[in-house]
Amino acid sequence: MNLFEHIGRYFGMLKSVFSRPEKGKVFRKMFFSEVDSIVINSIPLVAFLSVFMGGVISLQTAANMGSPLLPEYTIGYITRSSTILEFSPTIISLILAGKIGSNIASEVGTMRVTEQIDALEIMGVNSIGYLMFPKILATTLFLPFVVIISMTLCLVGGWIAGVQSGLYSTETYLIGIKAFWYEDQFYLYYALCKTMIFGFLITSIPGYFGYYTKGGSLEVGRSSTSAVVASSVAILVANYILTQLILV
Amino acid sequence: MIEVTDISKSFGETQILFDIDAKFTEGQVNLIIGASGQGKSVLTKCIVGLHEVDEGGAVLYDGRDFSAMNRSERIEIRKEIGMLFQGSALFDSLTVEENVAFPLKMFTDMSDAEMRERANFCLNRVDIIDKNSLLPAECSGGMQKRIAIARAIAMNPKYLFCDEPNSGLDPKTSILIDNLIKEITYEYNITTVVITHDMNSVMEIGDHVIFINEGRKWWQGNNEEIIRTDNKQVVEFVYASSFMKNLREKLING
Numbered sequence: 001m002n003l004f005e006h007i008g009r010y011f012g013m014l015k016s017v018f019s020r021p022e023k024g025k026v027f028r029k030m031f032f033s034e035v036d037s038i039v040i041n042s043i044p045l046v047a048f049l050s051v052f053m054g055g056v057i058s059l060q061t062a063a064n065m066g067s068p069l070l071p072e073y074t075i076g077y078i079t080r081s082s083t084i085l086e087f088s089p090t091i092i093s094l095i096l097a098g099k100i101g102s103n104i105a106s107e108v109g110t111m112r113v114t115e116q117i118d119a120l121e122i123m124g125v126n127s128i129g130y131l132m133f134p135k136i137l138a139t140t141l142f143l144p145f146v147v148i149i150s151m152t153l154c155l156v157g158g159w160i161a162g163v164q165s166g167l168y169s170t171e172t173y174l175i176g177i178k179a180f181w182y183e184d185q186f187y188l189y190y191a192l193c194k195t196m197i198f199g200f201l202i203t204s205i206p207g208y209f210g211y212y213t214k215g216g217s218l219e220v221g222r223s224s225t226s227a228v229v230a231s232s233v234a235i236l237v238a239n240y241i242l243t244q245l246i247l248v
Numbered sequence: 249m250i251e252v253t254d255i256s257k258s259f260g261e262t263q264i265l266f267d268i269d270a271k272f273t274e275g276q277v278n279l280i281i282g283a284s285g286q287g288k289s290v291l292t293k294c295i296v297g298l299h300e301v302d303e304g305g306a307v308l309y310d311g312r313d314f315s316a317m318n319r320s321e322r323i324e325i326r327k328e329i330g331m332l333f334q335g336s337a338l339f340d341s342l343t344v345e346e347n348v349a350f351p352l353k354m355f356t357d358m359s360d361a362e363m364r365e366r367a368n369f370c371l372n373r374v375d376i377i378d379k380n381s382l383l384p385a386e387c388s389g390g391m392q393k394r395i396a397i398a399r400a401i402a403m404n405p406k407y408l409f410c411d412e413p414n415s416g417l418d419p420k421t422s423i424l425i426d427n428l429i430k431e432i433t434y435e436y437n438i439t440t441v442v443i444t445h446d447m448n449s450v451m452e453i454g455d456h457v458i459f460i461n462e463g464r465k466w467w468q469g470n471n472e473e474i475i476r477t478d479n480k481q482v483v484e485f486v487y488a489s490s491f492m493k494n495l496r497e498k499l500i501n502g
Contacts, residue, residue, distance in 0.1 A: 022354050115337040122296055122409075123351050124326035 010208050016128040017136060017204070027134060034138035038100055038203070039146055045099065046092055050150040053087055054079065054157025062167040072168050076176020079158040081184065088150040089191045090239050093143070093198035097231040101206040104135060105227035108210025109220035117211070132207040136200060143199030144192040151191075194242045198235050205231040249274050250295065250407060250439055255305040257287075257294055264290045265463045274406075274439040277430055277453045281444060282460035283485055288443045291460065292409055295441070296329060297322055309407065327355055330400030330438075332410040336392040338384035338399070344371065345380035348398045355403065370398040374428060390421035394428065401432060408433065410442040414449055426452045447486055450474060459485070475499050 001009075021027035058079045065075060108131055111117050120127040155177060162168045206227035213223040250272040257265040264287045272278040280288050293299040295307050297314060307314040309325050317325070338347050348367040352358055358366065371380065374394040384392055393413060400408060410429060414422035430453045433440040442449065450457060454471035459482050467479045474486060475496065487493045 026353060110340075114335055114340075115333045116339055118298055119331065119333060119337040119339075121298060122326060122329055122331045123354065123403075124323040125354055 006208075009212065010205070013128055013132075013208055013211065014204065016126060017132045017207075019126055019129050021129060021133060022125060030130075030134040031138055034134045035142055038135060038139055039142040042096055042099060042146060043149060045095070046146055046150050047153050049092070049095060050088065050153035051157035051160070053091065054083060054154030054159075055161030057082055057087060057154070058158030058162045058173075059165065059167070062162060062165075072172045073176035073179060075162065075168055076158070076173040077179045078176075079173075080155060080177050080179075081187065083151055083154040083158075084184075084187050084191050088147050088154055089195045089198065090235065092147055092150045093195065093202060093235050094232055096143070096146075097198075097202040097206075097235060098228050100139065101202055101228045101231045102224045103206075104203060105206040105210040105213075105224040106220055108132075108207055109213035109223045112211060112213045113216055113220060128211060131211070132204065135203045135207060139199040139203040140196050141199075143202075144195045147192065147195045190242075190246050193246065194239065197238055197242060201234045201238060202231050205234055249310060250441065251308040252291075252295060253306045253308070255291065255294055255307070256302040257290055257299060257305075258302055263463065265294070268460075268463075268465050270458055270465060270468070272439050272441050273456060275434065275437045276455040277433050277440045277442060279442050279444060279450060279454045279457045280460060281450060281457060281485070282466075283445065286460050287463040288445075288460050289411060292411060292441065292443050296331065296409055297326070327351075327403060328406040330403065330405035330408045332393065332396045332400050332408070332413055334412045334415055336384070336389075336396040338392055338396055340384060342383075343380060344376065344382050344384070344387065344395050347384065347395060348402050350399065351403045366402060367398075370402050371395070373401070373432075374398045389416050390418075390424070393417065393421075393425050397425075397428060397432070401436070404436065405438060408438045408440045410440070410444075412443055412445070414444065414446045419448065422446060422448060423452065429453060447492070450486070461485070 058075055061075045061078045061082075065072075108117075111131070117127045117131075120130060159170065159173050162173055163170055206224075209223040209227035209230065210220075213219050252268060252270050255265055255268040256263065268291060280291060282288050290299060294301045294305075297307075301307065301315050305315060309328070312325065314322060314325055339350065342350065345364065345367050348370050349363045352363045352366055356363075368380070371377070374397050376391060376394055376398060379387065379391070379395075384395070387395065408429070413425050413429060417425065426449050429440060429442060432438065442453070444450065451471050454474070457467075457469055457471060457474055458465055459467040459479075461481050467477065467482045469477065474482065477483065483496075487496050
């Protein structure tokens with residue numbers, strides 16, 4: 001299949017995803033289960049990565065601030081801006097595309113090759129909607145909360161790294177964090193908007209690859225790899241388009 | 249009754265099925281037999297709508313033209329279908345009881361207690377007792393097949409499809425599964441279609457047997473007639489081993 005056929009089939013699949021669930025009660029239960037397994041379970045990894053990411057951003061910024069004309073609080077300001085604009089929404093989404101994406105593709109792919117999806121269809125269940133809608137909705141709605149946690153911890157990481165290295169004081173860092181916030185708070189809305197789009201991509205694309213898996217365990221592995229690659233590429237392309245549309 | 253008329257199926261340039269006509273009567277175990285790769289599974293998937301039949305073919309469930317229906321109309325028919333898959337196809341993440349109760353949960357307004365009661369009834373019917381909280385992976389192959397049968401009958405189906413129900417099972421368990429299918433068919437007056445290449449099953453439960461060869465219906469009859477048939481392809485398939493050939497001669501010659 002070529003790229004355009006994949007894209008066509010992907011949008012065809014989305015039509016079935018958003019059809020009305022068979023049973024609201026079952027859907028709600030699955031939705032909260034997916035919030036737990038996809039979103040809540042990702043928080044420890046996100047927290048760990050965010051603290052170190054924030055530390056590296058602030059240290060690198062400090063290391064590159066050679067000019068005495070630049071005030072020291074610029075380190076905090078740059079750490080905040082780059083965290084909100086790019087590092088938390090995009091890098092965390094890329095990492096989760098690997099973690100969540102491979103999980104979804106292999107789970108759905110295994111269901112396909114072991115005929116569990118056929119069993120759903122035979123029963124009269126809309127298998128695409130049943131399997132994908134709760135996952136997509138859970139990630140799209142709740143990934144922004146994970147990214148807010150990531151942003152906070154990134155800033156904490158930056159503070160710990162800088163202060164313990166003696167590069168700047170807590171007060172200076174906090175001045176930088178708060179600097180120009182009134183003008184820049186739009187960046188936060190932009191970041192959360194794009195995170196929702198990324199959340200949609202990192203579940204729907206792996207779901208697509210898993211759902212259309214053919215063959216056996218080897219193909220499930222291939223689907224999983226393709227899903228991670230495709231969703232990572234989609235995130236980067238969407239990031240560019242959204243930045244162009246919203247920020248520029 | 250399920251009736252299929254002029255069913256053909258192609259995948260791209262490759263034609264798998266050629267103009268198959270067949271009737272599967274209710275209250276009978278209808279067998280589709282044939283060697284591997286001859287189109288048995290494709291035929292069944294066409295009948296249940298997992299594959300679309302080529303133009304001109306029709307699948308009728310008690311006179312209702314399933315192949316001409318849209319998705320929502322098909323769902324109503326599918327609620328009357330139970331299917332036992334070759335690999336059981338139990339949902340990995342659900343317990344035995346949840347698997348059996350799954351169709352009830354999706355399509356009925358039963359309370360949790362009523363669903364549990366119905367699930368237990370179906371599990372008891374297939375002799376699965378006190379295993380409700382196990383996961384499918386914790387059950388043996390034979391148990392998985394029986395649980396899948398319990399799930400298939402949970403909604404009181406009018407039609408039951410079994411795709412190689414004995415594959416991977418020992419002879420004793422195979423007979424158990426065959427007998428279970430036969431009993432359920434007679435008990436609930438279900439139209440049962442079984443795909444198999446297990447000759448024990450043919451002799452044991454074959455009320456009506458269709459032999460598929462090279463994508464065509466080659467022969468039909470029952471388990472009595474298959475012993476005496478002189479259809480070359482059927483004889484070569486059923487009596488492939490010298491043991492079976494000797495047995496046939498003894499049966500024919502009394």
